Amino acid sequence: MNDKLVVFPGSFDPVTQGHVDLIKRGAALFGSLTVAVLVNNQKNALFTPAERVELLRKALADVSGVTVEQFDGLLADFLKARGARVVLRGVRAAADLEAENRNHWYNSRLLPGLETVYLPAGEEYAYVSSSSVKELYAHGGHLPGLLPEPVAEKLKEKFSK
Numbered sequence: 277m278n279d280k281l282v283v284f285p286g287s288f289d290p291v292t293q294g295h296v297d298l299i300k301r302g303a304a305l306f307g308s309l310t311v312a313v314l315v316n317n318q319k320n321a322l323f324t325p326a327e328r329v330e331l332l333r334k335a336l337a338d339v340s341g342v343t344v345e346q347f348d349g350l351l352a353d354f355l356k357a358r359g360a361r362v363v364l365r366g367v368r369a370a371a372d373l374e375a376e377n378r379n380h381w382y383n384s385r386l387l388p389g390l391e392t393v394y395l396p397a398g399e400e401y402a403y404v405s406s407s408s409v410k411e412l413y414a415h416g417g418h419l420p421g422l423l424p425e426p427v428a429e430k431l432k433e434k435f436s437k
């Protein structure tokens with residue numbers, strides 16, 4: 277087991293400033309962090325996996341110690357393949373905690389010894405989610421500070437077509 281390998285998984289459709297804040301804090305706390313992008317998300321993704329990875333790499337270009345990878349299927353299998361057992365997730369409100377506890381329940385049965393570490397979302401990002409931001413941009417609302425600049429540009433481009 278490689279306890280130094282901490283994995284921050286997600287759909288990142290697209291990455292928000294809330295994610296960037298958590299990734300920076302996670303990398304500072306643990307020294308390094310692997311961001312794992314779920315490819316086969318059941319949710320109808322707006323961005324392709326390649327676009328999501330590219331936007332993450334751009335958004336995190338100035339953050340050291342962070343690598344971005346993709347995974348398909350179960351998170352526990354990705355961790356097993358890497359010899360990792362530590363997952364980092366951000367939590368906004370109580371509903372997030374409920375969902376994260378449920379995922380942990382499954383993940384830790386699939387991979388005994390797996391631990392999930394929660395960080396509270398940055399206060400200024402308490403209501404920032406990829407889905408809300410997509411809805412906002414779909415209808416021409418462009419609030420500042422929610423998205424890394426390349427993501428905001430790409431979203432505007434998607435919805436101008």
Ligand code: PNS
Nearest residue numbers: 285286287288314349350351352379382
């Ligand atoms: O950004 P999200 O959508 O909140 O991320 C959720 C994610 C990708 C971390 C979670 O859905 C996940 O790990 N999916 C992979 C399938 C899996 O292992 N599910 C948990 C046990 S059933």
